Amino acid sequence: MKKAVRKTDQPIDQTTGTSIPRENLSGAEALAILLLRAESVLGRLEAILPPAQSQETDWSALAWRWVVNKQSATGALVAVPNVSAIRLSALRDIDDQKQRLVANTEQFLAGRPANNALMTGSRGCGKSSLVRALLTTYSKHGLRIIEVDKHDLRDVPEIVALVRGRPERFILFCDDLSFEAGEAGYTALKSVLDGSVSAVPDNVLIYATSNRRHLMPEYFSENAATQHLGEEVHPAEAIEEKISLSERFGLWLSFYPFSQEAYLNIVNSWLKHYGLKAAQIAEARQHALNWAVGRGSRSGRVAEQFARDWVGQQGQ
Numbered sequence: 524m525k526k527a528v529r530k531t532d533q534p535i536d537q538t539t540g541t542s543i544p545r546e547n548l549s550g551a552e553a554l555a556i557l558l559l560r561a562e563s564v565l566g567r568l569e570a571i572l573p574p575a576q577s578q579e580t581d582w583s584a585l586a587w588r589w590v591v592n593k594q595s596a597t598g599a600l601v602a603v604p605n606v607s608a609i610r611l612s613a614l615r616d617i618d619d620q621k622q623r624l625v626a627n628t629e630q631f632l633a634g635r636p637a638n639n640a641l642m643t644g645s646r647g648c649g650k651s652s653l654v655r656a657l658l659t660t661y662s663k664h665g666l667r668i669i670e671v672d673k674h675d676l677r678d679v680p681e682i683v684a685l686v687r688g689r690p691e692r693f694i695l696f697c698d699d700l701s702f703e704a705g706e707a708g709y710t711a712l713k714s715v716l717d718g719s720v721s722a723v724p725d726n727v728l729i730y731a732t733s734n735r736r737h738l739m740p741e742y743f744s745e746n747a748a749t750q751h752l753g754e755e756v757h758p759a760e761a762i763e764e765k766i767s768l769s770e771r772f773g774l775w776l777s778f779y780p781f782s783q784e785a786y787l788n789i790v791n792s793w794l795k796h797y798g799l800k801a802a803q804i805a806e807a808r809q810h811a812l813n814w815a816v817g818r819g820s821r822s823g824r825v826a827e828q829f830a831r832d833w834v835g836q837q838g839q
Contacts, residue, residue, distance in 0.1 A: 580685065585658060586668040589675050589682055598678050600669065600685060609656040614823070615792055616785040617649045620776045624730075627774055628657050631728055632664050632692050638773025639716060639729040647824030648778040650732040651698050667691045673700055676712045683715075687724045697731040716771035731772070786821035787811060793830030799837075807833050 580587070584602035591598040614621060624640060631637035642650040658668050669682060679695065686693050697712075715723060723729075781789070790811045794804045814829040815821045 582689070582691075584667075585662045586670070588670045589672070589678060591675055591678065598675065598681060600682070603670075606658065607655055608659050609652050611653075611656045611660050613792070613796075614649050614652055614656055615789050616781060616823075617653065617778065620649075620778060621653060623774065623776060624653060624657070628661060628666070628694075632661060632666060634725070637728060639771070640731070640774040640776060641772035642730070642732045642776045642778060643734065644778030645780045645820075645822060646734055647820060647822030648781065649823050650776075650778055652823070654694070654696055654730055654732070657694070665691045666694065668694050668696050670696050670698070673697055676715075679712070679715045683723055683727055686727060689726065691726065693727050695727060695729045697729070700731045700733040729772075781821045781823070783812070783821065786815060786826055789823050789826040790829060793827050794834065797830060797834040799834065803837070 580600045581602040586603040586606050587600040588603060589598050590601045611621060611625070620642070624642075627637050627640060642653070644650070654668070658666060669686075671679065671682065676697065682695065712729075716729065787808065790807070791804050794807060799807070810833060811826070811829050814832070815825055818825050818828075
């Protein structure tokens with residue numbers, strides 16, 4: 524009795540319904556067939572492989588980033604190896620904002636009620652640096668920071684579950700936060716800040732920075748509450764929905780462009796930091812102003828960038 528011979532898969536001509544000899548296939552067609560078969564094999568292998576083990580969290584770190592594996596769609600807290608050390612005293616001309624955020628953070632560390640904080644305003648004026656300076660000052664008191672990208676905010680409940688019950692005090696930090704209409708992270712953050720069924724534990728606060736006070740784009744057409752916008756029956760309610768996220772932050776801190784005097788004070792502070800003498804600092808004044816004009820901004824970031832450039836050119 525003859526053994527049944529297994530027929531190999533042959534590509535089919537869609538017009539005639541007959542098989543196409545492999546030697547008649549073009550290189551692109553042969554490659555496409557190979558890729559389809561490889562994908563099928565990988566799919567079968569994936570089904571029998573054990574699930575990927577979650578990465579162990581290094582709790583000895585001072586700061587982490589929430590990193591999502593795109594293949595497995597799972598996230599983990601990845602320790603930041605070299606945390607930038609910024610002193611609160613190095614942040615100048617934002618004394619009011621600094622005082623209020625420090626007070627809120629000290630309340631949090633002491634186990635007293637404290638608010639989630641939203642810092643908005645001009646770019647480069649110290650919003651992110653202020654949060655990092657808090658870690659430098661208060662890490663010895665148990666403060667820790669977890670950076671979360673806005674696209675991963677839907678994972679906040681998972682992050683909270685990891686830190687719930689730990690002795691440290693965690694700030695979930697989202698830098699440069701803004702949303703477009705319909706983004707999933709908007710709804711996720713809104714739910715976490717207020718109204719979620721699962722309450723955020725008392726060892727977690729959320730600090731965010733943004734160039735937009737209301738975190739979403741606004742349009743002139745929205746100013747007329749009685750105007751019909753598309754099919755929206757109650758346009759005023761739609762506008763209220765846009766600003767409802769920012770209102771869920773209990774502490775609002777606004778940052779403004781620096782005056783020329785404030786900008787030069789920050790420049791001088793950086794030049795002193797790099798070891799320049801008073802005469803050298805005075806010589807750099809006009810160059811610092813020209814640098815700000817060229818950048819179109821007077822901010823702490825621009826002042827620091829000028830100082831680095833100037834000191835480097837002077838060979839210090």
